[in-house]
Amino acid sequence: MHSLRHWLCLGFILLCLTHAVSGAEYWNEFRGPTADGHSPSKDIPLAWSEKEHVTWKTAITGKAWSSPVAWGNQIWVTNATPDGKKLYAVCLDAESGKTVHDVTVFEIANPMFCIGYNSYASPTPVVEGNRVWVHYGSAGTACLDTETGKTVWSRQDLPCDHLRGPGSSPIIFRNLLIINFDGADHQYVIALNKETGKTEWKTDRSINYGTDNGDAKKAYCTPTIFEHDGRLQMVSPAAVATISYNPLNGEELWTVYHGGYNAAARPIYSHGHVYINLEGGTRLLAVRPDGTGDVTKTHVKWTCAKSTPTRPSQLVVGDHIFMVNDKGVASCLDIETGEPVWTERMEGRHSASPIYSNGRIYFFDEDDGHTRVIAADPKEYRLLADNKLDGGCMASPAVVEDSLLIRTRTHLYRIDNKAP
Numbered sequence: 001m002h003s004l005r006h007w008l009c010l011g012f013i014l015l016c017l018t019h020a021v022s023g024a025e026y027w028n029e030f031r032g033p034t035a036d037g038h039s040p041s042k043d044i045p046l047a048w049s050e051k052e053h054v055t056w057k058t059a060i061t062g063k064a065w066s067s068p069v070a071w072g073n074q075i076w077v078t079n080a081t082p083d084g085k086k087l088y089a090v091c092l093d094a095e096s097g098k099t100v101h102d103v104t105v106f107e108i109a110n111p112m113f114c115i116g117y118n119s120y121a122s123p124t125p126v127v128e129g130n131r132v133w134v135h136y137g138s139a140g141t142a143c144l145d146t147e148t149g150k151t152v153w154s155r156q157d158l159p160c161d162h163l164r165g166p167g168s169s170p171i172i173f174r175n176l177l178i179i180n181f182d183g184a185d186h187q188y189v190i191a192l193n194k195e196t197g198k199t200e201w202k203t204d205r206s207i208n209y210g211t212d213n214g215d216a217k218k219a220y221c222t223p224t225i226f227e228h229d230g231r232l233q234m235v236s237p238a239a240v241a242t243i244s245y246n247p248l249n250g251e252e253l254w255t256v257y258h259g260g261y262n263a264a265a266r267p268i269y270s271h272g273h274v275y276i277n278l279e280g281g282t283r284l285l286a287v288r289p290d291g292t293g294d295v296t297k298t299h300v301k302w303t304c305a306k307s308t309p310t311r312p313s314q315l316v317v318g319d320h321i322f323m324v325n326d327k328g329v330a331s332c333l334d335i336e337t338g339e340p341v342w343t344e345r346m347e348g349r350h351s352a353s354p355i356y357s358n359g360r361i362y363f364f365d366e367d368d369g370h371t372r373v374i375a376a377d378p379k380e381y382r383l384l385a386d387n388k389l390d391g392g393c394m395a396s397p398a399v400v401e402d403s404l405l406i407r408t409r410t411h412l413y414r415i416d417n418k419a420p
Contacts, residue, residue: 026071027398027405028126030169031353037266037315039357039389039399044358046373047385048415054416055403056097060090062119065351065394066169068405068412070094071127073148075405075414076396078134082119084111089134089144094400097414101149106140106156112166119394122220124169126177133177133194141179143197153197154310160187165216167220173234173247176200180221182238182263184214189223189236189245203250207241207280216240219263219278228289235274235289237263242276244289254291256300258282263311265353271335273301275321279310287340287404301339307331312352313396315361324350324363332378344381346372353396360384362404364393369408389413 002287012146029036032130045053063082068075073095079088085108091101114120123135127146137159142154156413160183168180176191187205192198209217216239225247234247244253259281268275273286286301309325316322320341321333329352331343348365356363356376363372369389375382391408404415 001193006339014218026127028069028071029171030067030069030384031266031313031396032119032355032399035171035224035266037313037355037396039355041399041402042054042358043402043417044357044360044362044399044404045415045417048387050388050390053417053419054414055416055419057411058092058097058099058412059246060407060412062088062121063119063409065119065126066121068398068407069125069127069394070398070400070405071129071132071146073382074100074127075400075412076125076127076132076134076146077395077407078121078125080119080121080135080136084108084114084139087121087136087139089125089142089149091132091146091149092412097412099116103144103149105134105142105144105151105154106136108139111139112162112165114162118165118167120165122165122167122223124396126170126172130173131194133170135166135170135179137162138183138305140165141170141177141192141197143177143194149392152195155192155197158190159186160260161214163215163218169222171223171225173225176247178223178234180219180236180238180249182217182219182221183207184217187217187219187238189250191250198327201250203245203252205238206242206252207238207243207255209240216261218261221263222266224267224269224274228269228272231290234287235267235269235276237267237278237357239263239278240281242267242287244274254289254293254295254299256285256287257294257296258285258303259273262268262310264311268314270316271319275314277308277314283308284338286335304333304338306340307343309350311351315354315356316338317356317361317376318378319399322356322361322376322420324352324354326350328365330363330374330381332381334378341378342381347398348392352393355397355399357399363398364397364406366392366394368392373407
């Protein structure tokens with residue numbers, strides 16, 4: 001009887017753990033727990049407005065474009081004053097939208113320059129268990145206790161002149177917090193011990209940029225980790241080239257040169273290839289990730305330069321790539337060839353990355369607060385709904401259970417079918 005009780009308890013614990021990591025209850029980093037904008041939810045709202053299906057709406061003062069992340073009953077965003085002199089972390093209760101923590105993480109006497117289009121808190125935080133890691137580029141990186149809001153550790157000694165403001169978001173892998181720094185003066189990837197903040201490894205970019213112009217060396221990308229044919233790797237786009245590293249020690253595995261700069265879209269691994277997007281150069285390319293050294297002439301399957309974005313990341317659904325460019329042109333590509341299947345001009349500019357759920361794709365514009373929901377149909381563009389909120393979205397959305405978390409320029413919303 002004791003043995004049976006033991007195994008029943010163990011089975012219950014394993015069941016709970018399986019449910020906890022299923023992705024249904026947390027959206028812990030930029031583009032979610034699978035790093036590709038996919039949600040397993042089957043009941044995300046199709047239609048909403050300021051008066052319909054809003055569970056709560058909470059004002060977020062300041063100016064910040066970081067996306068919300070969620071773990072358990074907490075939702076975290078970073079925030080900043082428009083002048084960048086105060087950098088915050090804000091935690092909301094997922095059920096009520098009430099503020100749990102509003103913490104000043106850093107005070108900066110002389111902030112670096114940031115263009116008006118960007119913000120001083122654009123990188124998305126990452127949350128795991130009772131810790132949240134917030135990042136504001138070279139202005140500072142910190143680990144906070146999610147229960148108390150107190151700082152566990154912080155770093156302000158990682159140099160980088162972003163020239164236009166920060167953008168790369170950190171990611172967690174095992175015991176590491178990994179961050180890209182691609183500025184005008186310094187370009188490197190660094191892994192910190194997530195518990196202590198100590199540097200575990202740091203690798204300078206070995207890219208031949210072909211110029212001394214720092215403006216052409218900038219990038220704002222978030223890396224993606226995956227395993228291909230038994231080899232663990234982290235693909236990290238930069239200006240001019242993308243490098244794949246061993247995420248455990250920072251060793252370079254392969255490099256592909258593609259030109260361009262200002263890489264912001266997060267790369268996607270699917271169908272045995274990595275899909276990399278950037279501004280300029282070859283714009284969008286599919287790379288086979290089984291090479292070593294310079295694979296530019298040997299491992300690029302296809303390139304595409306038609307209607308590609310510079311900021312919003314792509315979605316892979318089935319055998320197709322769906323995307324929206326900065327000017328609101330949506331398109332669908334055949335993933336095997338990179339050839340467009342259909343293209344449709346929508347209205348509004350776009351910076352937020354779209355999400356996919358239950359056969360639907362959600363596009364969030366930055367000007368008028370429209371979210372256009374289309375069918376993930378590779379044959380034709382089919383608009384299912386056009387929803388309007390009071391403000392546009394620079395931040396990408398998140399999903400908690402069957403609810404959408406939408407951060408506009410001024411508010412954070414929880415949109416839910418259960419709401420009136």
